Amino acid sequence: MERKALRTLALLAALAASTQLGAQEAVGVPPPSPSGWSAARTEWGDPDLRGTYPLDQVGRTPMQRRPEYGNRLLMTDEEYRKAVDAAADVEAGADREDANNQLGAGNWFEYGTALRQTALIVEPADTGRIPALTGEGKRLQTRMRSSWNGEVFEKLGDFNSLDRCITRGMPATMLPFPYNNGVRIFQSPGWVVINHEMIHEQRFIPLDGRPQPHEDVKSWLGSSRGHFEGDTLVVETTNFNGLSPMVIVGPSNGTSGIPTSTSMKIVEHFTPGPNGLYYEAWVEDPVVLTGPFKIGYPWTRNNAYEPFEYACHEGNTLVWANIRSTSPRYANWRAENERKLAEAGVTDNGGS
Structure with a gap:
């Protein structure tokens, strides 16, 4: 089945989920289970979380609350209707492009629909935003570089970990992106593995009580240790290298990028429900942030979704070639570099 058809199925599932959430009243906690329902179990007795969860089903819900929502956790009926209509209009972009024999962002982006909640961040409840940076956090932020904010590309540090096809970082890896949003959970006795379509990342989580x-x-993604509390998988992750962003530098994330430090700690809950699971993440980094924050939103299972190969890896020469051929910043740097080399009587052999 072609990806476009699968996207249509995913959108229908997402719209069905959004309809159910239209009456959403509680935010930031797993919804109550229906009477008589119980979580399935694996063959060895653990709660069964296995399946595919395309995060684009909530891709039109921003990570941070927009100012127009003030301190509200939920949209009004009118706001929510507009958000769902806007999501459907964006999703129809592929059909419009096909009708005009075009190929562009409509066929590339897979945003899905919107939740009624105003942001994926649910605490601090009054802001729905990442807390203010510390002095050190601000200093680290000024050093963040990427292909979105750079003017000159001379060294690896001028590109972030996403540019280099390493990782989006945490907790960004667990959040929707404009495309390649497939997430699959695998289980075996003593292990949970989370596989991401984006940058083909895997998180291996032992459940045997071993220490960090x-x-x-x-x-890059830290070291995770998990255990079950009832039906809920609890995962604590530490030992981050402080080199990946908490939020990437980019055109649409509402920040100038949020750095991380080696002191970051994330505690996640994966709570199963009839149609998927509820995801929560408590994030703290006292070196970078003045306080912690919490993410909370539902993951809807859709095993019809087929992840595509993410053909990108660190050192991929096609990535550098693309940057060179499409970035005016690189072109400007290249021209200036060639001028300096010519003045010095050096012939540039085309190397990086």
Whole structure:
């Protein structure tokens, strides 16, 4: 089945979910289970979380609350109707492009629809936004570079971890993106694995009670340890390397990018329900942020969704070629570099 047809199925599922959430009153907590319902179990007795969860089903809900919503956790009926209509109009972009023999953002982006809640961040409830940066957080933010905000590209540090096809970072990896939003959960005795379509990332989460590695052992996505509390999978992640962003520098995330430090800690809850699961994440980084925040939103299971290959990896020469051919910033730097080389009597051989 073609991706477009799968997107249509995903949108129908998302619209069905949004209709159910139209009467949403509580935000930031798992919805109550229907009377008589109980979570399925794996063959070895753990709560069964396995399945595919395309996060684009809530892709039109922003991570941070927009100013027009003030301190409200939920949209009004009119606001929500407009949000769903706007999402449907964006999703129809592929059909409009096809009718005009075009290929553009309509066929590329997969935003899905919107939740009634005003943001994916549910605490602090009064703002729905990431708390203010500390002094050190502001200093680190000024050093954040990416292909979106750079003027000169001379070294690896001029590109962030997403540009380099390494990771979007945490908690960004667990949030919707404009495309490649497939998330699959696999389980085996003593393990949960979360596989992401975007940047083909996997998070391996042991459940056997082993301690975290030594504090000197750090990685891009941190080190996760999980256990079940009733039906809920609880995952604590530490040992971050402080090199990936909390929120990427980009054109549409409402920030100039949020950095991380090696002190970041994230506690996640995955609570199963009849149609999927409810995801929660408590994020704290006392070096960067003046306070913690919480993300909370539903994941709807849709096993008809087929993830595509994300053909990008660190050191991929096609990525650099694309940046070179499409970025006017790179072109300007290239011209200036060639001028300086010519003045110095050096011939540029086309290397990076």
